[in-house]
Amino acid sequence: MSRIVMKFGGTSVADLDRIRHVAQRVKAEVDAGHEVAVVVSAMSGVTNQLIGYVDSAGKLADLREYDVVVSSGEQVTSGLLAIVLQSIGVNARSWLGWQAPIRTDGSHGSARIREIEVEDLIRRFGEGQVAVFAGFQGIGPDGRISTLGRGGSDTSAVALAAALKADRCDIYTDVDGVYTTDPRIVTKARKLDKITYEEMLEMASQGAKVLQTRSVEMAMKHSVRVQVRSSFNDAEGTLVVDEDEIVEDALVSGIAYSRDEAKITLIRVPDRPGIAAGIFGPLADASINVDMIVQSYSADGNSTDMTFTVTKTDMDRAVSVLEELRDELKYDALTSDPNVVKVSVIGVGMRSHAGVAKKMFTTLADKGINLQVISTSEIKVSVLLAEEYAELALRSLHTAYGLDAA
């Protein structure tokens, strides 16, 4: 007997037929003798509809009210799945965030889970009851509904698996698992049997939309064995595990890309101490996240060009902030470009192997692709390219690193 958490995303519970299908999957695990907690997202489209209502309602002063509205989607799914499970003879009850409770901090709209009380759940497992959790939600210290931010149901599932000391946390989604890269672009992309937490984290934060970043961090911290698999078929998915479980010794495990980037360059900023703080401090104050940064000295030797990326949605705001600081920062000109893409090669193998970055640069150079910004970490190399080269870059790199399916 194992204890497992099963999480079903929006497309997996899109309508009642899909929810019935989910119920059968849950029943199969129950019939196999497992203790099961289920976490469900809102039916697909519902959260966007609710956010649309909030956006139309007026300037949002109070994220607590946003949470009241938006959390209702998962509430509905949890009740419906409990009803369907009961109708096929499975003992089940729904749990809302405030009921377990799933205690979070007070950051409404993007709360972090602090603690989940599981004694009652475990007692009910003993009575053969399945717990059906509304994902994405908890209760804040103020006694009000909190939501965990986009993709938060993944985090709910992993946090629940950690609290329950579950043997497995299966994330059911509309893809078969984690691929070496986006199979819609690279037809030779392969599904990975296993991937390390760190690689998954880079894949997630670099734009692969399979698992939410925070849920991977949490899984890594608590050593939760996460499996990403499809709710539409019975194929094995991808296991996200500790590095020591990986036997295959690939240099690069996957290639991620993100179109959600925009590039901003400040041309000829006087080179003096504190200039970086003068630029990035005000952006941080405006809650604008800066990702890649490159500083290049200009020809005259006493000024510098500063290039960095922000998300596309933040670009206009970032430009405004910096234009207001023009007199202070004394730069010559400001350019911005939303037509860029970030491509990243990721793999724990590169820790012990040199030449990964070099292969990336030569491969892209061979195709005539200009690299605008480069950034690296221990297990990844990212480059910024003109968006029109995205597909070409992905396919070339996928082949170059030997990732193509046979």
Next chain:
Amino acid sequence: MSRIVMKFGGTSVADLDRIRHVAQRVKAEVDAGHEVAVVVSAMSGVTNQLIGYVDSAGKLADLREYDVVVSSGEQVTSGLLAIVLQSIGVNARSWLGWQAPIRTDGSHGSARIREIEVEDLIRRFGEGQVAVFAGFQGIGPDGRISTLGRGGSDTSAVALAAALKADRCDIYTDVDGVYTTDPRIVTKARKLDKITYEEMLEMASQGAKVLQTRSVEMAMKHSVRVQVRSSFNDAEGTLVVDEDEIVEDALVSGIAYSRDEAKITLIRVPDRPGIAAGIFGPLADASINVDMIVQSYSADGNSTDMTFTVTKTDMDRAVSVLEELRDELKYDALTSDPNVVKVSVIGVGMRSHAGVAKKMFTTLADKGINLQVISTSEIKVSVLLAEEYAELALRSLHTAYGLDAA
């Protein structure tokens, strides 16, 4: 300064434009210096959609899960109205049933309110905060969401007004108030300025769909001054008040009708003690409510015809129950007829005036309308007619009792 409860039904919060309109109404009361609690229904259509989901989900074993799903509609509206109020400068927060809390009994799906804790609300009134309540919901003794049954938001509003000792409870709806009869049928119907609780109760239970019966009972019990008024215009509505506040001395205040009736007759039942229990006991066991009952002796003197009404939706089930009992009850034949309408004249004035029933019978007889069943209470006379006479009966009676608008 007064303390008022404002309740807005589904059509009054049908979309964001209507919710903005509601917010302006609330702001007007706040600007006038009043302490305000608002109760909202789900946006129109939402509750039916949610019930549709539940119905499709499978045989409903567990009304607690029904409540989880169906209560989400009001949750959304409460959050949205709070956001809109904040956006126009009104200090507001949403309250869900479990938050106040609004404590109910454990009858999920049709719970009754036991107690509402109002200390925190009253403290917040002192800080100028408007409380926006999700109607129709509370929390049961099991710590789970309970709903109050159809029309329950009216009950939420009246219960809140009673607990808060509010000066007024305004029920905003899509009609201008309570009419002498249905203005869609009788064009000369008049809006009543005032009506007594008891009359309103009869009007509500006799099919006038303005206020939910239970909310009127509760208003009467706690002497809550209820005003029914339109959210679409500024006209004064109808005040529901104690009898001693009524100065106008009308014999009949209104005429209600209900098409939701079906007639069943058992022909020639042997007349012996216990026969009524033998018929109505099994119906009650099957949760079938019986309304009007008439027993008439047949020609032979030792058997009786038993005629009674049930709701149209219960008719087939009632017939099945009685057919199974045929050997036991020994009746000759069973007939059923869904094509009937119940028409009721209602007025506290008839307590002190004779002749109200007589006028009803002669008026209908003059039009050649046959009365199938008659039942009376202290303040009403009801008759069952063939459905095709409904409009003719309503118009004739409206004129006969002097209710026509000038």
